[in-house]
Amino acid sequence: MPSIQALTLTYDALNEEGTFSEGDTLTGKVTLALLKETTVESLFVKAKGDANTHWTTKSGDKTYTHREHKRYFKLKQFLIPVSSKDTVMPRGNHVYNFSFKIPSGSMPSSFKLGHCTIIYMLEVKLCRSWRMDRKEERELRFVSKSIPNLPSLMSPQTGSTKKSVGLFSKGHANMEVTIDRKAYAPGDTVAIVAKVNNSSSSDMTPKFRLHQDIVFRAQGSTKHVSNTILKVSDNCVTAQTQKTVRCSLKIPDVRLSIDNCELISVEYRLQAYLDISFAFDPEVIFQVVILPRDLVHGLQYGVGAGSYPAGAVGGPSNSDFPPAAVSMGPHHAEAFGGPSYSDFPPSAPSVGPYPVSPRSGSHRYPGVQSYSAPPPVYPGNPPVYAGPSGVHPAQPSGGYGYPAPQLASPYGSPFSSSSSVLHPPPTSHPPPSAPTFQPPPEIHPSPPPPFSVSPTAPTYNSLPSAPVMNTDFLSQSDEPPPAYTLLFPSSAPDNSDAK
Template sequence: MPAIQSLTLTCDALNENETFSEGDLLTGKVTLALLKETPVESLTVKAKGDADVRWTRKSGDRTHTYSAHKRYFKLKQFLIPEDSKETVVPKGIHVYKFSLQIPPGSMPSSFKGIHGKIVYNLEVKLSRSWRMDRKVEKDISFVSKSYPNLHSLMSRQVGSTKKEMGLFSKGHVHMDVTVDKSAYAPGETLVIIAKINNSSSSEMIPKFSVTQNVVYRANSSTRHESHVIHKVVDKGIKSQTQKTVRCAIQIPRVQMPTIHNCDIISVEYQLKVYLDISFAFDPKITFPVVIIPPDLAPGRQPGGAEGPYPAGAAGGPSNSDFPPHAVSIDPYPVSPHSGSSRYPGAQRYSAPSPVYQDNSLAYAGPPGVYSAQPAHVNGGYNSPVPQLPSPYGYPFSPSSTSSVLHPPPTAPTFPPPPSAPSTSPPPFTLSPTAPPYNELSFAPMANTDFLGQSDEAPPEYSLLFPSAATDKSVAK
């Protein structure tokens, strides 16, 4: 008969979207159900963040493989300490609580593409002698809050272009375009105003498109992907006519944010405004678009209206040459991320011990409350753990199966209660406390004035996001 009935992992959510960011605390519980008394070498929970890219390219009869790896952090906590002797765990349901703090610093958001991915996950591993390890994994949604020059991205963008017509037409065309800003949260609307002076003999059609560009990098080589998120076609402008065209394009609520802080994967967005002219090169103006997390958008209210336009819609009548998209209503409005939390210190409770049915091994302390410090954290950025208001439930009824709650053991400076059983976990050494997490600080604004009317092209991504020095990858 197998000894392990089940091994499950749950993680506490910090917000409605169940996302995490730099400096946040990962807390949760591991539930181990045993059908009989079982010797265990160790029980660990691990959190890590990794980026990987891989693709192949054929050249004649040869196939070249390009791959790269980047590790951002790896944290490990022992729930059952690893010792020279095995720990005998009795039959029943055992609940172990954990807490791991994501390090501060700039790390990219979660991403999954055709040739690469950025994944953050939790892993629980149960090790027994002469047995295969039992593992449970759970991905977590990570949203970066590292966006330098955010203040400057809230300023409007201005671009201008002029084209002399060629062989099949006479005259010239001039276009001035203004975009309200550069940074948008999912659900926000781009407001575009284009002033067009068609002093030529040809008719032209204004078009607007937002494109996502993904770049994978490995072994000094790159692989590109491009996807059109939305495209709008306006009515034609006849010869010798001036017209002001207004367009509104809403960023889809599910659109992933810009990734600019990863060495091997980048995700960028671009707005292109151009005039479609038959038998001529189309004059165009491109603007960088930065998609940021909802709670970084200024003036964003939790559960507030996203604008008068449904997802994927454009203002005014649209003659799009793309097939229409089905409009779906999101029943869960976007709410701001709770952000990283800072706690002034651990608290101790003097509440009476709860009564557990058929459970003589229960530790003192109210259920669902974390101890002052996590147990046996190895390499980990420790910090005091928040006190959760609601207790953890049990997957099995206490009347049918015994249940044991295993909070992390207390620090050696606090003697265990006299009633504690001899099977209590051994004392441990606290790891040094992590430095306090500072709120996101942004780089100063660039000196270049992007707001003045000029014939120069709008700023490139290299100006908005200066390339950082490539960090050495850490082996997996």
């Protein structure tokens, strides 16, 4: 009477197709049903991936065998470990869980053609002393997702050809072909647009074919297998005419492309050509890639999103101003946590669509006094003026939203109605921090001047160093200038009194 009733192996599927890829976790269970008490040496589960090529060739009376093997990984987990003494298992059903982590390196997809295979297996083996080993196997469907430059495969492809017709005709044929992308999945449709210019005396027919090329390698030898998957033709293009041909090719359920295996490679090419009688056919060839369906469809959804538009919050912009100033009107970029190009706190006023910043006076020379009227006052928006640079302490690191305390201005009250807005010095790059300006000790609070002073301009005394002349000698007048004797009386003694 046999002691083992059944040994079963099952694994958990990760998707509807039941496929696995690099980096996935493979889980399952092993069920051992015993009819009576049994002594077991070991019980383990093994997962492995291998590539094999094997074919023969003949040369005269001799036959040559070409064979090569490549192992990608082998994982092993003991459910009943090997020990110096066998394990006695009672009668009944014994269930064991297992878990494997598939390596994350690049490995090819599953493939089978004759004796050339890329196969991934899951195996459980029960070992007993003086008995035949009992094992069960399950084949895993592996789909490689290690694709280099994956987003670039969704870009359109364009090719052209121009060729003379031949000896029996005159003229030439010109064809320009465009396909929508390079990567496709089984079931997808290839959209083809071909512009044909038949400047010859012969008729020609546009045709399109999808080829499959398989290459096997072993011990320095190669074997090629080529198949035509499908073929489509269009209407004839008569002599001395032009035509735009639109065609669709539906990809059948074929093998996936393989380009990361040393022993087996699978490639596809799309051929667009003009069938001309008694002449060489001009053709345009495109390399296409067949990938898993979920991978291609995920790329299609991602292409529509695009990048950030220019000037959007968080996206790149070619403007010298903060992006939020353009899109939000009088608001500043500090409201969105972005950098500030101004030396003033975030409450600095804004004029027009752009904030008042050092760049507003970039067309002037440094140190030149600039006159500016205060910003307009709108209902619900009271006027707010900022003091000169250096009045407020430097902003804390990362604190664009913290209002700076209002300290006394050395030039008087900055909130006077007669004062003008003080602009920071022009600069081509934002300063690393707010500049610190120490007012001279001899300047005392006084009414502000009728014009604005640049913070970096040199300090001048408020009183002039020369006497003030009330008479304007440069003004235009019809009156003659005063006599010299009136301005400078003579110091000679008066002789009339002596007489």
